[in-house]
Amino acid sequence: MKLKKQFADFYKEIRIDDEAHELKDKREILQSDIESKFPEILSQHDISINKTDIRMIDQGSYKYKTTIKDDVVDRDVAVMIPLDTSLNTDPRRIKGYLRDAINIPSRKVSIKEPCVRASYFEDGAERLHIDLPLYARDGSSVFLARGHEKGDKHGWEIADPDGLNDYLCERINGNDQLRRVICYIKKWRNEKYASSTNDHEVPPSIGLTLLACDCFSQQTSNEGDDDLLALQKTMKAIQDRFVCEYDKDGNLVHTISRSLPVVPYTDVFAKMKKSNSHMDVFYNLLTKAVESLTNAVNVESAHDAGIYVQNVLGSSFIIPPKDAVNASSQNRREHSFG
Amino acid sequence: MLSMPHLRIDVNTVLVEVMSTKDILESYDEIRDVRQINDDVFFISLFEKQFLLLLPSAEDPASEAEVWLFNDEFLDYPHVMLRECKLEKEQPFPEGTYRAVCLYEQESVVHSLFPYEEKITDCIDRLIEILSMNQLQRELEFHKEFMFYWNSQSAVIPKYHVYLQQDTAFAELDVYFGKNSIRLVDHCLVLSDLADREKGDKLWTHHLENEAYFIPVTDTREILPPHRGHKWTDKDLKNIVYGRQINHIDDYSFEKLKTLIPKSQNIILVFGMKMAQTMVTFAMKVKFRNGFGHTLIDKILNDIQDIEPLNTERKDYLWLCEQIGNDVGLNDKRILIAGAGSLGSYVSLELVKNGAKTIHIFDDDKLEEENILRWSCGGLGKGKNKALTLQLVLNLFHPEINTVAHCIKLDEKSLIESLSYSDMLVFTIGNSDEQLRFNRLLKEAKCSIPVFFVWLEEGGMFSHILYVNYQQKGCFECLYTNYDGVLVNNRASKNTEEKARNSIIRNGCGGTRAAYGTAILLRTTAALLDIIRDVENHVISQSTLFDVTPQGIEISNTNLHMERCCCCGSQR
Known part of the structure; x- marks a missing residue:
């Protein structure tokens, strides 16, 4: 099997198994601040909740163990409180209270459209951030607080964070090759969109994770898991999910959709679709990746296959030496008896 | 000061070599500015760095090409040495500082097998590989020489x-x-x-x-x-x-x-x-x-x-063991060795070398001059107690080694006591009466640790290792028991009566000594180490007898477990 060791080494190199101690410390302190101060601030605005009413929900890649190394550490922890959304119709106000509860000099707190973000800086550069989506549990429904602090568009959006976690954990847990393939695809995304400055042009992690789960093709032989083939087939299947359609100007464009598997069933690629070019870039990059991976699968030499894979996954994927060189030096190797 | 090799071969040959070397170097797209300093030294530019290339000696097939980085204080690639050598004007090479580039792990390649031209291409390929490494590859290479x-x-x-x-x-x-x-x-x-x-x-x-x-x-x-x-x-x-x-x-x-x-x-x-x-x-x-x-x-x-x-x-000892590939399983085992004669001395020495740190040795005997050639510590300890000499020698190995000499013959009381502080017992005594006695005692005590009986036959050909798991059937006495439950001579013996008789040397004072050299000691000890490892790794779990001969080691075809054995069988 080609590149088995190289894929294993690559995964070891990019994976993040668990929260680092610094991140865990900061998350725990943040959680403690929320539990101790948020009820107090809410009570000043005639909203009564107890510390024990607050539920913190692990979300995102740390929950699914699909985190990979990145320049900025990004952690998602949802905050859920009981709230009557008919009385508190403006989620921006509640997000503001959450911000006030955690706003201390050691962290910079800002309100983003889907969450409140606590960022930590060192020497002027952001070191890590923790995103806190705020959910209101109102009767038997759960709503996500959406809207920028001063944005016009805002509202409580029906949501099911537990359902989403269950959906993904059910598919990923116990399927190590799928977990690895998700990490490879995220790494490919990070490599290809390294210079992007606009979040909307980058395929979101949740979108790639859902597509990978949908399109995953398990590949195992008696030599073990064949990650190269699994990645190639999974990315090819994702590529095949794109559809061609004409935009309003009559141009042929490629688009892909994937609804959330839980309420509100919105398309996770909706933001990317605000510009046709974002989708086209995504499609073209994916097509190139599939071509390279297909070449890697088809060439005989592991060295040549490694070059193709490195084009997709970046320089952390180590190319094995040329077979001829390898064989020649192997034949002339020795060791000291000491 | 750099040490430069000199070609001392006939002029025509040198010309051929130099020409081909220049051709080789110029064939690389990455190499710029190939400059010949003398017959066996070139100056090349590669990735905007300058290197001195010292060709391998055409006379010495084991020689290799060397590369030195010229006048560059800052390059921090792995394998580019930290120390600089300064060359003065009188040298034939450009004046400046040089840092060696380490291209080969020590003794990792058989240079004699490479044709001359291939040594040069191999050297350049390796240099290009070092200089082309990405961040991760550099990290991995730095780790190798951390x-x-x-x-x-x-x-x-x-x-x-x-x-x-x-x-x-x-x-x-x-x-x-x-x-x-x-x-x-x-x-x-x-x-x-x-x-x-x-x-x-x-x-x-x-x-x-x-x-x-x-x-x-x-x-x-x-x-x-x-x-x-x-x-x-x-x-x-x-x-x-x-x-x-x-x-x-x-x-x-x-x-x-x-x-x-x-x-x-x-x-x-x-x-x-x-x-x-x-x-x-x-x-x-x-x-x-x-x-x-x-x-x-x-x-x-x-x-x-x-x-x-x-x-x-x-x-530490764990580290030393790992450095030579020892199985570290013996590290925490406390081993009792009964008998510090020729075999016991080899066994205890090798057990320590193979990772055992805590050893108790029982023997009341003194080393006789006639025995020193098959005593693992050479001439050390003549006339002294054997266990004591082994303690002194073994403890010198490393401060973690804790060998305790018991300068007495192992007796019933000591054996039973030892079960509380031992993880393994090894008998290297030749006396069958004692071994039978201890065997019974261990069976009665429901001994739960592995026990090894090791003995040599006269003549230096055959030896035996019996592993006994006292929780199961099969024991030392089984070997002395026939199918009728009658005690007989050791059934595992390979020597004929005549051979056994002829392999005895008398000392002139009524004593006898079995004739054998160190080969049997070495192979029996090696076999014992392998068997101990297999028992520790649960590859062997049942009582088993092994025959060791110059041809190899094998599980004995002597039936070990005797149904009517008076110690472990139906006649208990």
Whole structure:
């Protein structure tokens, strides 16, 4: 099997198994601040909740163990409180209270459209951030607080964070090759969109994770898991999910959709679709990746296959030496008896 | 000063070689400006760096090409040596500084097998590979020589010798100061030479005021050794113990750092990192500003004044065993050896060399001059108690070795007592009466540890190893029992009566000695080591008899378990 060791080494190199101690410390302190101060601030605005009413929900890649190394550490922890959304119709106000509860000099707190973000800086550069989506549990429904602090568009959006976690954990847990393939695809995304400055042009992690789960093709032989083939087939299947359609100007464009598997069933690629070019870039990059991976699968030499894979996954994927060189030096190797 | 090889071959040959070398070099797209200095030296430009290429000697098939980096203080690639050599004007090479580029692991390639031209292409290919490495590849290469870089950044003296009981969990270390070195010793480890004196002065002084801790690094990613242009600072230390994205240390170590409150202003931290094929251990002194009363993690994060790499060498027995590929399973085994004669001396010596640290040896006998040629310690201990001599010799191996000599014949009481402090028993005594007696005793005591009976036949050809699991059937007495339950001579013996008779040497005083040389001792000892390993690894679990001959080792075809054995069978 080609590149088995190289894929294993690559995964070891990019994976993040668990929260680092610094991140865990900061998350725990943040959680403690929320539990101790948020009820107090809410009570000043005639909203009564107890510390024990607050539920913190692990979300995102740390929950699914699909985190990979990145320049900025990004952690998602949802905050859920009981709230009557008919009385508190403006989620921006509640997000503001959450911000006030955690706003201390050691962290910079800002309100983003889907969450409140606590960022930590060192020497002027952001070191890590923790995103806190705020959910209101109102009767038997759960709503996500959406809207920028001063944005016009805002509202409580029906949501099911537990359902989403269950959906993904059910598919990923116990399927190590799928977990690895998700990490490879995220790494490919990070490599290809390294210079992007606009979040909307980058395929979101949740979108790639859902597509990978949908399109995953398990590949195992008696030599073990064949990650190269699994990645190639999974990315090819994702590529095949794109559809061609004409935009309003009559141009042929490629688009892909994937609804959330839980309420509100919105398309996770909706933001990317605000510009046709974002989708086209995504499609073209994916097509190139599939071509390279297909070449890697088809060439005989592991060295040549490694070059193709490195084009997709970046320089952390180590190319094995040329077979001829390898064989020649192997034949002339020795060791000291000491 | 550089040492340059000189070609001393006929002029025509040299011309042919030089021409072909130039052609080879010019065939590389990456190489610019090939300049010939003399017959066997070229100057080349590669990736905007200049290198001196010293050709291999055409006369010496084992020679290799060498490469030196010219006038570049800053290049910090792995395998580019840190020290510079300065060449003066009178040399035939350009004046300037040179740093060797290490292209081959020591004795890793059989240079004699390479044709001359291929040595040059191989050398250039390797150089290009080094210079083309991406960040990750450089990291991996730096890891291979981590200790070289670490110790190059630290003062040569004193050396810090690290003794660990284990290298996978946080540990507190004791600090002992010696004349030229300092020992950092796992709190749980006992070193036998700490009380040694020289001319009345203690060799080691325990400095209780020094605090030292061992922290295993569980994830080595992004940890580079200090190298040219990258001196370690508090940031490197913080990255290990408090990584933003990667947990380099485990939760247990981190909790320890969060709870320990250092009492002194300076502490020593020792880190152990398991790489692909090696374990590196490096120590540093961490100087804090003040801030007493804070936890160690708080002080590391907020109070570091300076860190100083310490010249580190690991010295413990576990490490030494791992360095030669010993199975470390014997490390924590306490072994009793009954009989310190020729076979016992070889067995005890090899058990220690194979990782056993705690050995009790029983023997009341003294070494006779006639026996020294088959005594593992040579002429040492003539006329002295054999067990005592072995104790002295074995304890000299390493301060962790704890050999205890019992200068008495093993008796019933001692044997039963030994079961409480032993993990394994090895009988290397030739006396069948004693072995039968001990066998019965162990059966009655429901012995639960592995027991090995090892004995030699006269003549130096045949020997036997019996592993007995007393929880099951089959014991030493079975070998002396026939199918009718009658006691007979050892059924495992291969020698004929006549051969046995002829292999006895009389000492002229009524005593006899079996004739055999050291070959049988060596192969029996080697076989025993393999069998012990298999028993420890549960490859062998039932009582088994092995025959050892010059042709090999095999499970004996002698039926071991006798149904009517008076010790373990139906006639008990």
